[in-house]
Amino acid sequence: MMTRKVKTRFAPSPTGIMHIGNLRSALYEYLIARSRGGAFILRIEDTDRERYVEGAIEVIFRTLSQCGLHHDEGPDIGGPNGPYTQSERLPLYKKYAEQLIAQGDAYPCFCTSGTVSGNEDVDETESFGYNRRCRGIDPGTARERIRSGEAYAIRQKMPLDGKTSFTDDVYGVITVMNKELEDQILLKSDGYPTYNFANVVDDHLMEITHIVRGSEYLSSTPKYCLLYESLGWEIPHFVHLPLIVGEDGKKLSKRHGSTSFDDLIKDGYLPKAIVNMIAFLGWAPGDETEEIFSLGELEQIFRIEGINKAPAVFSYPKLNWMNEQYIRAMPFDTWKKRVQEIADPCFGDRPYDPGKLAEVLQPRVTKLSDIPAMIRFLTGRLPLSRELFYNKRAKLDADKAAYILEAIFPRLQALDEWSETGLDHLLEEAGQALDLKKGQLMGSLRAGLAAQQVTPGGAIETALILGQSESLERLDRVLDFLRKE
Known part of the structure; x- marks a missing residue:
């Protein structure tokens, strides 16, 4: 039974942008740690050199910082279990891979991509379809081939019978037949570890207690468990998260809209709203009906038990609503x-x-x-038209608007206090003097100032934003247009 201090890790690959799914994993890992008084670790998984993107590590740091997900250990601040970048930990992976060979739980594989399964397109990092042709090579023969300089990878020797079970904190007990597990690559011929092997080694050495990731990794988890058992290490908690889908029920992709943090920021969403929205992608706060939670509040109420199995729907209308709430509440x-x-x-x-x-x-x-x-x-100055001033409800047209603007223009010129009170008083007096309804005055002034009938604010607010000089210039232009027309 695991009783150690809770410790989670976010271990992204520096391959470009931060997708919503990755950010959700980071958020849940952070919340699991903070809600239990634990530590949140950042580790960079840069062993896939072909997919490495220059500048991507900076994107990771920036995104976590903008979201308020501050880590306790990592490549930038250090910690007791560093280094925190996998490419700087290669000797560790080699050490444990060789240990597995020595105890009979792994073996050298000399197959090229073309001899793995007779398919020239199969990469050496893939075990799919591997015929285990190197599994039975005599250890002495294998050592001789290695000494001669022959390139080799190291594969995990999976049991050929029996079954492997593990308990996921969300999905419950998962069992697979061992014969269905392929002898996966642990260490590639270039000395770099595969994703699965590096994760197991690093998670153990960094004392990670909870592994949080997408449900698509459920099928590879038995391989993790067998590695932990072979190395004599305690198996951590596994927390697999549900698939994120669009409102059409299909896996979230660019065709649904922005799917990365940076793109959402460019679209005008606030980081706090994005974090709040992502928190609800697969989790709910029990009987709580409130949907707006600060990060600090989420730290207090987040529980693994609130994560569900059903696909999580990313709703842009819901994100819009949340963003509005954060804008309204902003100081x-x-x-x-x-x-x-x-x-x-x-x-x-x-x-x-x-x-x-x-x-x-x-x-x-x-x-x-x-x-x-x-x-x-x-x-800017928008194009003018006579139709702009037509308002059936207010009994207003271009001729009526011209009459109104001609009448109030000198009053606006003479106004000493260009303020809400001053303008409101002026228009009220003008309405009484000219026997005009307020809607006619406001409609004419708004259309004259904005060159459009609908604006975020009313006529007075528009006049205040523009100021007296710009407002008078615009009205003079409108009057000149209406006189000519």
Whole structure:
């Protein structure tokens, strides 16, 4: 029975972007550790040199940092069980692979890709279809061939009878017949370990208690268990996570939309919303009906028992809703800064009121990426048309709008206090003096300022964002257009 301090690890391969599935594994590993007062480790699995992508390690560090998943040990901060990059641990893998050979649980394989199964396309790292032709080679003969310089890999010698069972913390007891397990490669001829072997060695030496990964790895877990048993090591907890699917029930892919953290950020989602959404991809907080949880709250309530087997649906509408909740709850000064970072390049040298713009947008924005389109009418002059001023409900048309704007233009020019109170008072007085309804005044002013009928804020809010000078310039342009038409 495992009683050691809980220790989990996130062990990504530096092969490019951070997919949602990988980030979910990292989040659950982090939450399992934090919820039990344990440690969360970062390990870089860079043994697949063909798939290594320059800069991918930096992507891993950046993503974890943005999500608040801070590790206790790792290649950047060190720790008692380093190094934490697999390519720096090659002697360890060789040591244990040779130990397995010595005790009869592994053997040297001299097969080339073409002799594994008679198929020239089979890579030496793949055991599928392997006919075990090197399994029976006399150990002395094998040593002679190795001494002569012949290239070889090391394969695990699987039992040919019996069965192997393990208990997964989510899926329960899983049993496979040993005859169905192939003699997998442990160490390739270039000295690099395969994924499965490196994981077992590193997880044991780093004292990992819980292995968290996707359910697609369930079938390879018996091989892990046999390796642990052969090496005399305690088998850790296995926590396999359900498949992530789109709303059509098919495995999540790019055709569903953005499937990586960086792409979601580019799409305008906030890291906190992404983390909150991913937490619910296969887990639920018991009887709790609340869906918005901070990372700190998740650390308190997360339990492995809440993970289910059913495929987890990644819903973009749900993510949109969550993102809205985080935007609405964001401290105003923080929100204003985010808006200004996006709006400043859009406005260029034109003056605007960033505080008022942020105030108008906060209750209306779904994603940060929506902002440029939402403020396009503020940052440039849109084309004008007479139809722009037609509003059947307000009994408004271009001629009526021209009359209204002509009447209020000098009042706006003379206004000393360009504020919400000042503008509201001016329009109220104008409405009484001209015997106009408020909807007619506001509709005419909004269309005149924005050159569109629908805007994130009303006429007064638009005027405040633009400022007095820009507002008057726009209205003068509109009046000139309406007079000519």
